[in-house]
Amino acid sequence: MITAVRxxxxxxxxxxxxxxxxxxxxxxxxxxxxxxxxxxxxAILASQLRIARRLGGKKLETLExxxxxxxxxxxxxxxxxxxxxxxxxxxxxxxxxxxxxAAAFPDKPIFPGVNTRFIGMPQKQGVWExxxxxxxxxxxxxxxxxxxxxxxxxxxxxxxxxxSQNGKCEVNRELDCVWQQIYDSLKEKxxxxxxxxxxxxxxxxxxxxxxxxxxxxxxxxx
Amino acid sequence: xxxxxxxxxxxxxxxxxxxxxxxxxxGADFKPLEERYKLLEKxxxxxxxxxxxxxxxxxxxxxxxxxxxxxxxxTVLELNCRDRNxxxxxxxxxxxxxLGIPNLLFSTGDHQxxxxxxxxxxxxxxxxxxxxxxxRGMRDEKKFSNGEEVEQPPSIFIGAEVxxxxxxxxxxxxxxxxxxxxGADFVQTRAVFDLERFGKxxxxxxxxxxxxxxxxxxxxxxLVSVEQAKALQEAPxxxxxxxxxxxxxxxxxxxxxxxxxxxxxxxxxxxxEGVRGIVLHAGGMxxxxxxxxx
Numbered sequence: 083m084i085t086a087v088r089x090x091x092x093x094x095x096x097x098x099x100x101x102x103x104x105x106x107x108x109x110x111x112x113x114x115x116x117x118x119x120x121x122x123x124x125a126i127l128a129s130q131l132r133i134a135r136r137l138g139g140k141k142l143e144t145l146e147x148x149x150x151x152x153x154x155x156x157x158x159x160x161x162x163x164x165x166x167x168x169x170x171x172x173x174x175x176x177x178x179x180x181x182x183x184a185a186a187f188p189d190k191p192i193f194p195g196v197n198t199r200f201i202g203m204p205q206k207q208g209v210w211e212x213x214x215x216x217x218x219x220x221x222x223x224x225x226x227x228x229x230x231x232x233x234x235x236x237x238x239x240x241x242x243x244x245x246s247q248n249g250k251c252e253v254n255r256e257l258d259c260v261w262q263q264i265y266d267s268l269k270e271k272x273x274x275x276x277x278x279x280x281x282x283x284x285x286x287x288x289x290x291x292x293x294x295x296x297x298x299x300x301x302x303x304x
Numbered sequence: 305x306x307x308x309x310x311x312x313x314x315x316x317x318x319x320x321x322x323x324x325x326x327x328x329x330x331g332a333d334f335k336p337l338e339e340r341y342k343l344l345e346k347x348x349x350x351x352x353x354x355x356x357x358x359x360x361x362x363x364x365x366x367x368x369x370x371x372x373x374x375x376x377x378x379t380v381l382e383l384n385c386r387d388r389n390x391x392x393x394x395x396x397x398x399x400x401x402x403l404g405i406p407n408l409l410f411s412t413g414d415h416q417x418x419x420x421x422x423x424x425x426x427x428x429x430x431x432x433x434x435x436x437x438x439x440r441g442m443r444d445e446k447k448f449s450n451g452e453e454v455e456q457p458p459s460i461f462i463g464a465e466v467x468x469x470x471x472x473x474x475x476x477x478x479x480x481x482x483x484x485x486x487g488a489d490f491v492q493t494r495a496v497f498d499l500e501r502f503g504k505x506x507x508x509x510x511x512x513x514x515x516x517x518x519x520x521x522x523x524x525x526x527l528v529s530v531e532q533a534k535a536l537q538e539a540p541x542x543x544x545x546x547x548x549x550x551x552x553x554x555x556x557x558x559x560x561x562x563x564x565x566x567x568x569x570x571x572x573x574x575x576x577e578g579v580r581g582i583v584l585h586a587g588g589m590x591x592x593x594x595x596x597x598x
Contacts, residue, residue, distance in 0.1 A: 235415050236386075236426065240433040240482055242475075243412045244467035244494060245540035252540030253415045265475055278478050280486055283390065283434050283449055 083203065084112040084176040085210045086119055086196035094127065095134050097193045098170060102141060105168040106131075106195070107161060107183065108148030109175035116210060119174030119196045121148035127174065127195055152179025158186045165190055200232075218288030218295065224276065226267030231289075233260035239281035309406035309461035310378045311350050315490065315519045320574065321581030322597065323380060323521065325352040326372070327588035328362040334371050337363070340590040341372055347597045350407065352492075352583050355382035359419025366396065369405050380463060380492075380583075381405045386413025389429035390438065390449050397439055401458030409463035409492055410435045418540065433479075433486045436464055440487025463521075464488035468505030469498065469543035477508045477515065484518050491518060492583055495525040497536070498543040499572050510578055519580035522573040526584070526592055527552060527562035559592070566596055 098104055106128040114120030128144040135142035145164045149157040152175035165171060165187050173180040174195035184192040200212035215232045222229060231237045235253040241261030245252025249262045268274050286292070314321050324344045329336040341351070351372050353365045369379040383396055400408060412432045416424040430438065430449075438449045439462050446454045464483040468476060480491060496502045502522075509515050527533045527544075530552045537544035548565055555561035573579050586593040 235417075236412060236428045236431070238412070238428065238431045240431050240479070242470065242472075242479075243432075244465055244470050245412075245415070246470050247541065247543075248471060253417050259471075262472060265472055274475075277475070278482065280433055280437065280482050283430060283438075286429065 083115055083201070084178075084198060085116045085200055085202050086113050086174075086176055086198045088118055088123060088127070088174075088196055089194060091127075091130055091134070094172065094193065094195060095131065098131065098142075098172065101169040101191075103143040103145075103168045104131075105145045105147065105161065105164050105171045107152065107171060107173050107175070108146070109152040109173075109179050110148055110150045111153075113175060113179075113196060114148075116204070119176075121146070124148055124174050124195075127172070152176075153182050155182065155186065158183050161187070216289065217286075218292075219285070224281075225264045226271065226273075228260050228264050228267060230260055230264065233258075233263075239284060308404065308459050311380065311407050312461045312489065314349055315580055321349045321521065322347070323350045323352050323581060323583040324348040324590070324593060325354060325523075325583055325585035325587060326368075327586060327590065328354060328357075328365065328368050330360075330362050332363070334363075334368075337368055337371060338375075340586065340588075341375060341377060343590045343594045344586070344597075345375070345377055347594060348584075349581075350378040350380055352380045352409065352585075353382060354587075355384045355411065355413070356387060356419075357414070357587075359386065359414045359416045359421065359424075361421070366400055366403070366405070369400070370403050373404050378407070379405055380407040380409050382409045382411055383435070384411045384413030385428055385430055385432055385435055386416060387427055389427050392427075393430060393435055393438060394442065394448055397442055397458050397460065398454075401460050402456075406459070407461045407463060408439060409465065410439065410488075411465040414540070432464060433482050436462055436483055436488050437486040444487075461489050462487055463490045463492055465494075466491045466520075467494040467541050468496070468502050469494055470541050473501075473505060474508065476505060477512050480509060480518075481512055481514050484515060488518065490521060490580075492521045493523045494541055495523040495536070495585060496569055496573055497525075497527075497548055498545050499569065500545075501543055502573070503576070506576055506578055516578070518578075520578050521581040521583050522576075522579050523583045523585060524566060524569055524573070525587070526566040526589060526596060528559045528589065528592065529562075530558060533562075563592070563596055570596075 106124045108121045108124035124146050128146050132142050147164050149160050151157050170191040172193045172195045173183045176198040180194050201214040202210050202212045205211045217231050246259040251257040251259045353369045355365045369381045372379050441447045442454050446457045466480050533549045536542050552558040584593050
């Protein structure tokens with residue numbers, strides 16, 4: 083899933099300060115599951131903003147609306163009526179959702195209510211970990227099912243680096259060294275010989291280094 | 305090939321080489337470098353020029369290396385993968401070779417968050433093994449990494465950073481073998497403090513047939529205070545035994561004790577099969593290192 087965290091309240095208060103009526107929008111998919119930007123979090127934010135405004139002696143009206151997915155035109159269209167009533171929109175979706183809403187309502191100022199963090203998974207209750215950086219050319223079959231781009235701070239292909247000790251990353255001793263884990267995983271699978279080969283240079287242009295990416299599926303086009 | 309490298313010639317002759325890791329200034333002035341160079345110029349075979357060590361800004365290594373080469377000192381220039389992509393690595397190799405830098409030491413580079421510029425964007429386009437492979441290809445096959453021809457191949461002696469103190473220990477010799485297969489002519493270790501661990505690593509390395517001819521240069525950092533030793537103990541990839549810190553603590557003169565420790569380590573590594581030289585990291589302690597070499 084895509085994970086996010088709510089932006090600090092003061093930052094949002096400052097962003098929407100010029101407006102008296104705003105639409106706070108939640109997203110019903112990833113950010114609902116990770117408790118950062120679903121219907122409940124949209125309601126909490128709207129109420130915090132109203133309280134803050136009132137404490138400052140001013141008035142703020144809010145509307146709240148959550149749709150299934152903010153990253154699809156069909157769903158964000160549902161905001162049309164509420165958006166027309168408001169001066170600005172806060173989107174609590176991930177960056178993809180925020181940009182879809184922004185594009186759908188070009189006359190309205192749009193404000194992010196969350197900071198989108200990563201594609202990951204809940205490791206345990208309350209803890210999410212990054213797992214994928216959408217590199218566009220998956221190597222998980224070569225690395226024991228552990229991603230060196232998402233989980234190695236140096237995106238090494240011939241790791242571990244010279245700073246890996248006791249299974250931990252040099253960047254932060256709280257983080258596991260993924261190359262130690264890759265080593266352990268391939269050892270367990272009897273595939274250590276794979277790690278003795280030199281991984282060749284990588285073409286990073288399939289990822290974020292090739293300009294923003296567009297997938298075209300002609301078989302899906304109408 | 306690497307015709308210009310005095311280091312290569314000395315190693316081929318079987319001589320034990322002494323390299324000084326020189327402290328690079330953090331200002332636009334060669335004067336501090338000059339002073340440090342003069343303290344060591346007649347005592348060492350070459351100078352190791354670190355590349356923005358600790359992910360902190362220093363004067364450009366290439367500039368420092370050229371300055372020393374002009375004064376007659378041979379240099380080993382570090383090129384890390386943290387700050388350069390494959391375009392910059394290849395252009396640095398060409399530039400260094402054209403300026404007469406005979407030895408290049410490739411490293412991964414301390415991660416940028418460990419230094420004083422934590423918000424910097426990473427590069428790590430190529431890793432250390434791949435950087436060596438690129439350098440070797442440019443030199444021996446006259447090819448850039450994309451297959452295009454190099455007009456004039458660089459004459460360089462290629463080194464690789466290795467760390468006996470990093471994990472997993474049992475995989476470290478295989479990692480070193482990958483670097484040698486990629487094209488490393490010699491390897492340089494992180495600073496040795498833990499002789500027991502160093503011994504275990506070298507035993508595993510010596511068991512690999514492909515590594516028996518590769519010269520190993522052992523890194524040495526003189527300990528001068530309890531604080532410095534503790535900071536090194538905390539630094540990633542380092543292994544400083546508590547017993548050494550206790551020795552510094554119980555000594556009235558930690559600097560003298562530190563020199564004694566450095567001499568013990570030096571004597572021990574010199575006796576170790578496969579170790580063909582040392583890199584004494586002076587890093588601003590050039591006067592002390594000068595005394596140590598005596």
